[in-house]
Amino acid sequence: MIGAVLIGRNEGERLVRCLASVAGQADRVVYVDSGSTDGSAAAARAAGAEVVDLDMDRPFTAARARNAGLARLTETGPAPDLVQFVDGDCEVQPGWIATAAAFLADHPQVAAVCGRRRERFPAASIYNRLIDTEWDTPVGEARACGGDALMRVDALQAVGGFNPALIAGEEPELCVRLRQAGWTIWRLDAEMTLHDAAMTRFSQWWTRARRAGHAFAEGAALHGAPPERHKVRETRRALAWGVGLPLLTLLGLAITPWALVLLLAWPAQMLRLRLKGESGLRAVFLTLAKLPEGQGVLSYWRRRLTGGPIALIEYK
Template identity: 65%
Template sequence: MTAPVRAPEVGAVVIGRNEGARLIRCLQSLQGQVQQLVYVDSGSSDGSAAAARKLGAQVVDLDLSQPFTAARARNAGLAELDAACEFVQFVDGDCEVDPDWIATATVFLQADTQAAAACGRRRERFPETSVYNRLCDAEWDTPPGEAKACGGDVLMRAAAVREAGGYRESLIAGEEPELCLRLRRRGWQIWRLDAEMTLHDAQMLHFGQWWRRSRRAGHAFAEGAALHGKGPERHWAAETRRALIWGAALPAAIALAALIEPPLLLAALAYPAQAVRLSRRLGAERALFTVLGKFAEASGALEFYWNRRRGRTRGILEYK
């Protein structure tokens, strides 16, 4: 008589800070889907840790004396998982997990032994609330198939993550693509499945929030390129170059040229022309903010270079 196939154990690591009701929804969505639930709290002041304990989660309170990063929180949660957990679902605390996602992703990883990570469609809960939420929703809509990287919500082989050294804790953003790069160097694959995964609540209602988020992306581009940009993957080298050209070098050149020959200020028309060009592929709304975003990204990239020159590191850059 053939013995029944044992289902693999799955643990979940949820990270968050002052997520309130969003965290409750997140934890409740994981109940019954995983065998172990860990919540890592990064200094919340809204009772998040206590609420998580009431829902049966193991709570890890990060040491306040060390800088908070999502990477550090995820590593701390991974360290709490039982050795029996073959897979780990990483989730941001402002996300609700689809009831079918973990089963779908687990079956995929069991069938494809070369895959270290599987992610699905993350959607914004309220895309209609603001243009900034819509931009996020479009950002999450990546094509299914083998991918270079995943985002914060992903089902991974716990052993593969540990063998790769986990997330790089010094990164304030962009830690997921950096880990995926190291996994791919070790022969693993990253997959985006054609399946619903999570609902995300960005709560991005104001221009300043979007600007800070874009600035953080620029910082991540520059730091990622500094780490791996010269490797064969050219990790985020192109993104950094575009940010610095469109967001810093070109505006500076136009301003200096216009001081000598005022008519040269017309060169600034390159920006609306670029927006029009991009609109054919992205639509007018996304094209406009893609062009505007280069200024914020350049600001973040230049901040990284300035801090590195002075031997300093930046703390987390939050937009909520």
């Protein structure tokens, strides 16, 4: 038996498409709403989904919403063996769930399987195009999956589900615990979902990269010890390029204007990435992303040291 958990907040027409895309592919559909004001919960009920209204008196995270959806599936009604998680701004491609379920049936050691996520409107902006390329990861055994994936319910329950305290990076963190428990993660060469990033502004891209930096730092804090070294490399790169180099340049300028030469490391890095096969666009933005990622790393440690509240970093 297969269930589906959709999460969202004010997704509007995107949620309507998401609900229609899982109809007929899952035996039960649960939509977890996080304080929507656009009638999303009513639209989900009209589409035949079970609706969970998340208690917004507690800090919201996508991980907490997914856990709430899984709890509804397993604690009420017939419990599924598999659960398809999907964000409310995505659509599940026809036949994906059947393909993924067949793979899990043939590979009992696999806990989670994902496929190709694509942007619905990659030509709408350079940022959408960048994200579409970002989704194009290698097929085969993987270290992690994203927010859209078909998972075994028993494997999820055995490791305690998603970590509800994480504001980002909850899927790779879950996969760390699944792999430590002896499970594997796979990515198939199959169309899985269409995603609507709706990213048209540089500020949105910057905020999303800052959220990634926060996730790097938190992931490294949780699982950075050997042999996993989860997100340690990414955190160090964000700090070196996004914090260390600008700071060193500013300090150097107090001594000599020749310190500006240090900034040539940025175009040199872009050229290196280009020579490694990245497109010119990706080479530029992968390098620039280290600035907001560095900010995200610092914001995580500031929150941890001061005991600040959990707060989402949302780009739309």
